[in-house]
Amino acid sequence: MKILSAVFAMTLMIELQHTFAYVINESKQGITCWTCPDKGSNSECNDWAPDRQCPDSKTVCQTVHRFSESTGQSAKVNKQCVLPTECTYNHVGCRSENGVKICVSCCNTPYCNKEAPHNNDTAINLSVTVLQPSSATYASFHCPVMIFVLSATALLFT
Template structure:
């Protein structure tokens, strides 16, 4: 056997051994803790949003927001920000919402009172900390696909890479 394929096989086996050692690690991940201790939230995947109704500004909203979990039928955090002509905050409303409430994010030029209104949605635990001030910030930001799929698990991607590497090595033999 030539030296190159033998070295490649040793490297491949080393990567597999390291992967197996990592996969059998005793350290907990955030997902492990959520899985093992579901009582920390009222339901699996529970999350919180900053919540207020027409607070005068972002500080007052976030400062006095109740520390409560969102209802199970919601999935996103919503922010509605009204600004006067000078760009100062007039009111801030934040809450937990379902998908339907996040389909019209963005900014309007002026409402009937002459205020600019920007709406934004985000996915994640207390992700609605900042305010949307303009079109660039008034978006619907998700961390997972809207179709509900979760993508390819990390372990499958690693196995696919290892198989590809094996095929690549065997083509040089």
């Protein structure tokens, strides 16, 4: 009976590893973002943006919107593909510099950066998918632990 339980636990462990390897690899597929260098408005940026996939390592779309604090008039919109480390809680949101408000948002699904942030709320709302842990990150960290616990439990109760 112990041998049968050990075989079952090993089979389950292998099956789970294959399943989660698939989930992790699926999350590494390329992304396409709206991209533009310093256009005068969000619509000008989106109209100009070429339809090209981001490089494999740059899996996040970032939008930087600069506008006048007094009038709200856009001055520059810059959209680009960036590394995930360039879009954390420390990067997302708005700040003021010499009468210019600079708002940054980030997202990680295809064409997710069509809109430009114009205050802290929109910057955070547009960034919600990047600011919460992804299922792939969760799977890559927690799966080996879960597999070990399941295997050990199967062996203990046989």
